[in-house]
Amino acid sequence: IEKSSVTVVGLGPMGRAMAAAFLDRGYDVTLWNRTASRADELVARGAVFAPTVDDALAANEVVVLSLTDYTAMYDVLEPATARALAGRILVNLSSDTPERARAAARWAAERGAVHLTGGVTVSPAGIGQPDSSTFYSGPREVFEEHRSLLEVVTGHVAYQGEDPGLAALLYQLGMVMFWTSMVSYWQAIALARANGLTAADILPHAVDTANSLTGFFAFYAERIDAGNHLGDVDRLAMGAASVEHVLHTFADSGVDTALPAAVADLFRRGMDAGHATDSFSSLVELMRTPTA
Ligand code: NDP
Numbered sequence: 307i308e309k310s311s312v313t314v315v316g317l318g319p320m321g322r323a324m325a326a327a328f329l330d331r332g333y334d335v336t337l338w339n340r341t342a343s344r345a346d347e348l349v350a351r352g353a354v355f356a357p358t359v360d361d362a363l364a365a366n367e368v369v370v371l372s373l374t375d376y377t378a379m380y381d382v383l384e385p386a387t388a389r390a391l392a393g394r395i396l397v398n399l400s401s402d403t404p405e406r407a408r409a410a411a412r413w414a415a416e417r418g419a420v421h422l423t424g425g426v427t428v429s430p431a432g433i434g435q436p437d438s439s440t441f442y443s444g445p446r447e448v449f450e451e452h453r454s455l456l457e458v459v460t461g462h463v464a465y466q467g468e469d470p471g472l473a474a475l476l477y478q479l480g481m482v483m484f485w486t487s488m489v490s491y492w493q494a495i496a497l498a499r500a501n502g503l504t505a506a507d508i509l510p511h512a513v514d515t516a517n518s519l520t521g522f523f524a525f526y527a528e529r530i531d532a533g534n535h536l537g538d539v540d541r542l543a544m545g546a547a548s549v550e551h552v553l554h555t556f557a558d559s560g561v562d563t564a565l566p567a568a569v570a571d572l573f574r575r576g577m578d579a580g581h582a583t584d585s586f587s588s589l590v591e592l593m594r595t596p597t598a
Pocket residue numbers: 316317318319320321339340341344372373374375377378381382399400401402426427428429430
């Protein structure tokens with residue numbers, strides 16, 4: 307039986323965790339990184355650090371990319387020779403926009419390579435774990451052929467379709483929720499601290515609040531898909547008043563108000579657009595177009 311092998315390019319916290327996961331499963335692992343020293347621990351475990359990007363590409367058909375963004379990918383791969391790139395499968399687990407993922411797929415195709423877009427939904431600690439997951443999009447047969455290799459990175463692999471932008475879209479959709487939710491948590495902590503409470507003091511309440519959200523997601527998803535923004539359960543006017551209370555509480559406590567002010571602005575625009583007696587889910591319609 308031929309030993310499984312893979313190349314990993316990019317050795318930030320994610321790339322290092324991925325390379326380690328492949329070593330754990332007995333893969334032959336070839337590495338390349340701009341800063342060579344980041345490979346030291348992995349080389350000590352048996353990985354091979356390729357002297358050039360061309361060598362790293364030539365070593366294996368499957369090349370996992372874990373770089374800061376797609377600009378870094380072009381910085382690394384543009385200087386590679388046509389021969390080194392031809393026939394490679396670039397599993398790009400770097401984060402960027404759907405448009406840039408589509409452009410990268412065209413860029414790879416022009417060089418005889420295949421681009422598989424990935425969006426990893428876990429932090430480095432989740433890499434190699436059975437309950438972690440990654441979105442993929444691109445050529446289905448390439449995804450299926452290399453499924454077992456991809457399942458080393460995260461136990462679950464969720465194929466989204468042929469469009470190379472889809473995995474990036476799903477990833478960014480999760481990230482907008484992650485970043486704004488976490489910042490809303492920092493916002494709550496800032497208010498707590500301004501009033502003599504610690505993050506630990508408010509943790510149980512913060513967790514209860516976050517847990518309550520999933521029920522609202524399901525409730526509103528069904529109504530939104532049905533075009534139903536009836537104000538029978540909540541009204542935008544009530545929400546707008548509540549958000550103003552939030553904003554004033556922050557202002558009174560002398561802490562940053564950027565986030566609640568932005569939310570209050572959105573509610574005011576909904577009111578101005580005539581949705582006062584509709585549900586605050588009507589903001590979804592307002593958000594379909596760019597800010598006026
Ligand atoms: P880092 O940004 O820490 O590291 C990425 C790698 O990119 C490093 O090896 C770095 O090289 C390399 N790099 C950056 N710019 C260039 C360049 N211009 N030329 C050559 N190499 C470059 O990222 P992470 O490892 O944390 O994450 C990798 C990807 O995974 C990112 O797209 C991130 O958004 C995504 N991600 C990260 C998660 C996390 O929790 N960390 C979770 C989910 C996704 P060097 O070592 O030389 O600096």
